Amino acid sequence: MHAHFGRAPFFVTVNVETMEYEAIPNPAASSTTGAGAQAAQLLVRNNVQAVAAGNVGPHATSVLQKAGIRVYVAREGTVREAVEALVHGQLEQQAEATMTGDSRKRRT
Amino acid sequence: MIIAVASGKGGTGKTTVATNLALATAGERPVQLLDCDVEEPNAHLFLRPSIDHSVVVEIPVPRVDPQRCTCCGLCADVCPQHALSVIPGQVLVFAELCHGCGACSLACPEQAISEVGRSLGAVEAGTAGSISFVQGRLNVGEAFALPVVRAVKKMADHQRVVIVDVAPGTSCPVVQALKGVDFCLLVTEPTPFGLHDLTLMFAVVQKLQLPAAVVINRAGPDDTRVQAFCHENHLQVLMEIPEDRRVAEGYARGIPLVQTDPRWAVGFRQLFHDIVRLAERNPG
Amino acid sequence: MKEVAVISGKGGVGKTSLVASLASLAAAGHRLVLADCDVDAPDLHLLLHPELREVHEFRASHKAFVDPESCLQCGRCAAYCRFDAIHAGQVDPLSCEGCGVCQWVCPVGAITLREELSGRWFISSTRYGPMVHAQMEPGEENSGRLVTLIRQGARKVAEREEAGLVLTDGPPGIGCPVIATLSGVDLALVVTEPTVSGVHDLKRVLDLCQHFRVPAVACINRYDLHSEGTDVIKNECHSRGLTIIGYLPYDPTATAAIRQGRPVVEFPDSHLAVAVKEMWGRLEAFILALSSPDF
Structure with a gap:
């Protein structure tokens, strides 16, 4: 897991029912400014429902929250471990999201 | 005439030179001091001006009319600072990232973006005795200093000798402060740090084709590399301020050199005359 | 791994000299990576000879x-x-922000945007550990992103070398590069001096630390130069609940060490070296209290 959401080189989207996954490169990683918000838009466009990541900055959090995406804190371990922890309700939610329901998620 | 006082690194005595030059010259000519070191404006601590007016420096940032916006995403695509994010049904504006270029409002096919002012800092003006005083002050936590520097520069009174206290370093706000000045005084100290940063600053001055000269602060007898560099590059050393605990203590207390010893008043007046002579000989 | 950034509101208060000495002391007991984020006046290499x-x-x-x-x-x-950077088909590259508005409005497509070399960044080795540093092209802007690159580079090297500490020489001021230096660090060591400008700038940089919720400790360089100023700093730190971990004396050895291109702790008999060593002991305790298992 990358420590900084916006600067992560890529994201992995996972369908937690089938465990199918896909890697999406993050073009925002090398942005001068606004990397977090751009990365968040990318995930919004990919219809992600929950995010597990290291540190998610204020801009990214704002975009993800407004889009109804829940943000979970997963600073260590592999993608698989983070997804499993998320499915088993073991990840701490970073900030209160307004939607419930679960089928896909992603991480860096 | 506009004289910039600059240094490659902070703490070399740039503000000391700028304020003493202003105080010494003010006896002969009308003087204005512009403090363009907007992140840390310190000249006021030595000149103790009374500030009589203050203007907020704003840049235009986008405001999206949700009635008109179709969330097409074009504004986010054109924004060079990535200050706009488009998600279904909504555009989010991160105003603190915006540099106010206006690309989004130009690009919007629905004319849904208008612009509103956002404060970056302030320009404060007043007087210190006969010296006209202007300083810029960047808001704490604010990253974009350029518009504040520009706003201070706009206050230049061409009827006076204008002395510009420039931020340390060679970055964008420094170049902005140096644009259009007639002469650049480079303040350094005789250490490897001072020499290294003088070298960088000299490159900027050359790029801008400004006539320049050097003041060496904390001068001691045992390091001659700065002098050698100046000699090789035809930079005149116009003044040396010795390494002296009394000078350091006076500075610590905010007492200008020219008030500690009348010989400094003579020295800084001579410095001004030397600058005028060099600027006239090598117009930028 | 813990990241400690040494910052100062004001330049020239001895920040870089102090970082070189702390590097020397830290390297005796820890694996260390150095980052010089003072991109506008990158001087650490003059003492560490990478x-x-x-x-x-x-x-x-x-x-x-x-x-x-x-x-x-x-x-x-x-x-x-909006930046007064283009006139009669002539671009002033020093004012151009690269925003692309001119390209957008040009009716005949005569304007293009090109990427420019802004600077270079380096990974080097020093006797105290790897060091990541950079050099901007003269007059180039945008050091905030470069600071981020340097910090990422330093973290990557630290992970590779299993280093427990990244020690960063931060830029002066309160602008973009400082914010980029501070964001997400574990501890900021704020260096100040008891001069009127030092006190003034200390307040602004401490406001910044509070704004970004970065834990901070302070040290006063040349504390004996102006006792009233030192008292003002003490009160300021006290009122913010900030610990002062070092009082460093005015000592001509500081300048002598810089002239020789060496950290002042290599002059162990000097008053300054003794004070810096004591301070490192306190700083080390603070870093250990940040509860990182790998430091």
Whole structure:
């Protein structure tokens, strides 16, 4: 897991029912400014429902929250471990999201 | 005439030179001091001006009319600072990232973006005795200093000798402060740090084709590399301020050199005359 | 791994000299990576004499270019440019922000944006550990992103070398590079001095630390130069609940050490070296209290 959401080189989207996954490169990683918000838009466009990541900055959090995406804190371990922890309700939610329901998620 | 006082690194005595030059010259000519070191404006601590007016420096940032916006995403695509994010049904504006270029409002096919002012800092003006005083002050936590520097520069009174206290370093706000000045005084100290940063600053001055000269602060007898560099590059050393605990203590207390010893008043007046002579000989 | 950034509101208060000495002391007991984020006046290398291992180009800025063949001199670009950077088909590269508005409004497509070399960043080795540092092109802007690159580089090297500490020489001021230096660090060591400017700038930089919720400790350099100023700093720190971990004396050895290109702790008999060593003991305790298992 990358420590900084916006600067992560890529994201992995996972369908937690089938465990199918896909890697999406993050073009925002090398942005001068606004990397977090751009990365968040990318995930919004990919219809992600929950995010597990290291540190998610204020801009990214704002975009993800407004889009109804829940943000979970997963600073260590592999993608698989983070997804499993998320499915088993073991990840701490970073900030209160307004939607419930679960089928896909992603991480860096 | 506009004289910039600059240094490659902070703490070399740039503000000391700028304020003493202003105080010494003010006896002969009308003087204005512009403090363009907007992140840390310190000249006021030595000149103790009374500030009589203050203007907020704003840049235009986008405001999206949700009635008109179709969330097409074009504004986010054109924004060079990535200050706009488009998600279904909504555009989010991160105003603190915006540099106010206006690309989004130009690009919007629905004319849904208008612009509103956002404060970056302030320009404060007043007087210190006969010296006209202007300083810029960047808001704490604010990253974009350029518009504040520009706003201070706009206050230049061409009827006076204008002395510009420039931020340390060679970055964008420094170049902005140096644009259009007639002469650049480079303040350094005789250490490897001072020499290294003088070298960088000299490159900027050359790029801008400004006539320049050097003041060496904390001068001691045992390091001659700065002098050698100046000699090789035809930079005149116009003044040396010795390494002296009394000078350091006076500075610590905010007492200008020219008030500690009348010989400094003579020295800084001579410095001004030397600058005028060099600027006239090598117009930028 | 813990990141400690040494910052100062004001330049010239002895920040870089102190970082070199702390590096020397820290390297005796820990694996260490150094980062020089003072991109506008990168001086740490003058004391640590790094050997370059890797050189990377840094391209961040865009500048507008006008094709004189197709330019109609219509003046639309100048009318729309908010940065006063283009006139009669001539671009002033020092004012151009690379925003692309001119390209957008040009009726004949005569303007393009090109990426420019902004600077270079380096991974080097020093006797105290790897060091990541950079050099901007003269007059280049945008050091905030370069700071981020340097910090990422330093963290990567630290992970590879299993280093427990990244020690960062931060830039002065309170602007973009400082914010980029501070964001997400574990501890800031704020260096100040009891001069009127030092006190003034200390307040602004402490406001910044509070704004970004960065834990901070302070040290006062040349504390004996102006006792009233030192008292003001003490009160300021006390009122903010900030610990002062070091009182460093005015000592000509500081300048002598810089002239020789060596950290002052290599002059162990000097008053300053003794005070810096004591301070490192306190700083080390603070870092250990940050509860990192790998430090």
